Amino acid sequence: MGAIILDGRRIAQEIQKELSPKVKELKEEGVTPGLAVIRVGEEPASAIYVRNKKKKALELGIYFEEHALPENTVQDELINLIEGLNENPMLDGIVLQLPLPQHLDEKRILERISPVKDVDGFHPLNMGRLLKGEPSFIPATPRGIVELLDRYQIPLEGKRAAVVGRSDIVGKPLAFLLLSRNATVTICHSKTKDLSLITKEGDILVIALGKPGFIKERMVKEGSVVIDVGINRVGNRIVGDVDFEKVKEKASHITPVPGGVGPMTIIMLLSNVIKAAEGRKLGK
Numbered sequence: 001m002g003a004i005i006l007d008g009r010r011i012a013q014e015i016q017k018e019l020s021p022k023v024k025e026l027k028e029e030g031v032t033p034g035l036a037v038i039r040v041g042e043e044p045a046s047a048i049y050v051r052n053k054k055k056k057a058l059e060l061g062i063y064f065e066e067h068a069l070p071e072n073t074v075q076d077e078l079i080n081l082i083e084g085l086n087e088n089p090m091l092d093g094i095v096l097q098l099p100l101p102q103h104l105d106e107k108r109i110l111e112r113i114s115p116v117k118d119v120d121g122f123h124p125l126n127m128g129r130l131l132k133g134e135p136s137f138i139p140a141t142p143r144g145i146v147e148l149l150d151r152y153q154i155p156l157e158g159k160r161a162a163v164v165g166r167s168d169i170v171g172k173p174l175a176f177l178l179l180s181r182n183a184t185v186t187i188c189h190s191k192t193k194d195l196s197l198i199t200k201e202g203d204i205l206v207i208a209l210g211k212p213g214f215i216k217e218r219m220v221k222e223g224s225v226v227i228d229v230g231i232n233r234v235g236n237r238i239v240g241d242v243d244f245e246k247v248k249e250k251a252s253h254i255t256p257v258p259g260g261v262g263p264m265t266i267i268m269l270l271s272n273v274i275k276a277a278e279g280r281k282l283g284k
């Protein structure tokens with residue numbers, strides 16, 4: 001039979017169509033949603049991610065600016081740029097493309113983005129609100145995952161969810177989102193013992209660790225929903241963290257890589273920018 005493929009590309013297009021009139025309406029009222037993305041260094045993957053964000057932003061009619069800084073940028077320069085963008089009334093959202101070069105202190109720099117423009121939801125204030133169940137900006141990847149599950153009408157309440165990976169960007173915020181939807185969540189990481197005992201219990205299994213084909217068929221529960229967040233370059237192909245061909249025979253639903261979580265992430269980020277612009281219109 002094989003699993004139902006959770007088509008993130010199609011759902012992201014559907015959401016884009018829903019967002020488009022909102023942008024038009026905002027523009028008619030004199031508010032053009034604006035996004036600035038900062039990229040430091042020459043990491044090729046980051047350049048591709050920024051290009052994809054820009055393409056979708058422009059399709060939606062969102063004002064977009066990119067600040068590409070050299071690898072040797074010092075912390076104060078970057079903070080000065082962020083503070084300028086915080087003050088810029090044309091911008092609703094600021095994204096700092098991660099990872100940063102080693103010499104820059106990612107956590108401290110993220111704290112300098114104004115929480116009202118923190119469309120990635122990585123500022124401690126927004127993370128704290130998420131933890132308390134009163135989110136403002138929810139990080140785009142976890143939000144995209146939950147949205148994808150909702151659009152396929154996959155129930156979360158009472159389900160066992162196993163999340164592999166505990167990054168601030170994916171694993172941790174996703175675990176709290178699933179918890180807020182009444183799933184019973186276990187978070188796994190590199191020190192987890194007997195990982196497959198936990199993954200096999202997951203009605204919903206989310207993998208965000210960054211190792212190609214790491215999750216094998218024997219680690220997955222029959223009939224489970226498998227969400228593969230991983231983006232790994234193998235030769236000239238992009239693959240996920242799940243052994244897709246084998247696991248899709250056992251799961252009930254599965255995301256492909258590419259075309260699963262990736263497109264959902266971009267559209268959810270832009271949805272956060274539009275939300276921020278709506279806040280600006282209301283003078284929040």
Ligand SMILES: NC(=O)c1ccc[n+]([C@@H]2O[C@H](COP(=O)([O-])OP(=O)(O)OC[C@H]3O[C@@H](n4cnc5c(N)ncnc54)[C@H](OP(=O)(O)O)[C@@H]3O)[C@@H](O)[C@H]2O)c1
Pocket residue numbers: 141164165166167168169170171188189190191192195208209210211229230231232261262263265
């Ligand atoms: N599709 C998208 O839009 C999207 C968005 C963001 C990220 N990604 C991709 O998702 C993947 C994860 O990204 P990230 O930023 O969350 O990664 P990260 O910060 O590198 O975190 C990886 C996590 O995996 C855990 N881990 C590593 N090896 C493990 C093992 N053998 N068993 C169990 N857990 C293990 C680590 O545990 P420790 O905490 O113990 O080290 C860590 O929590 C990457 O491939 C990234 O490219 C995709």
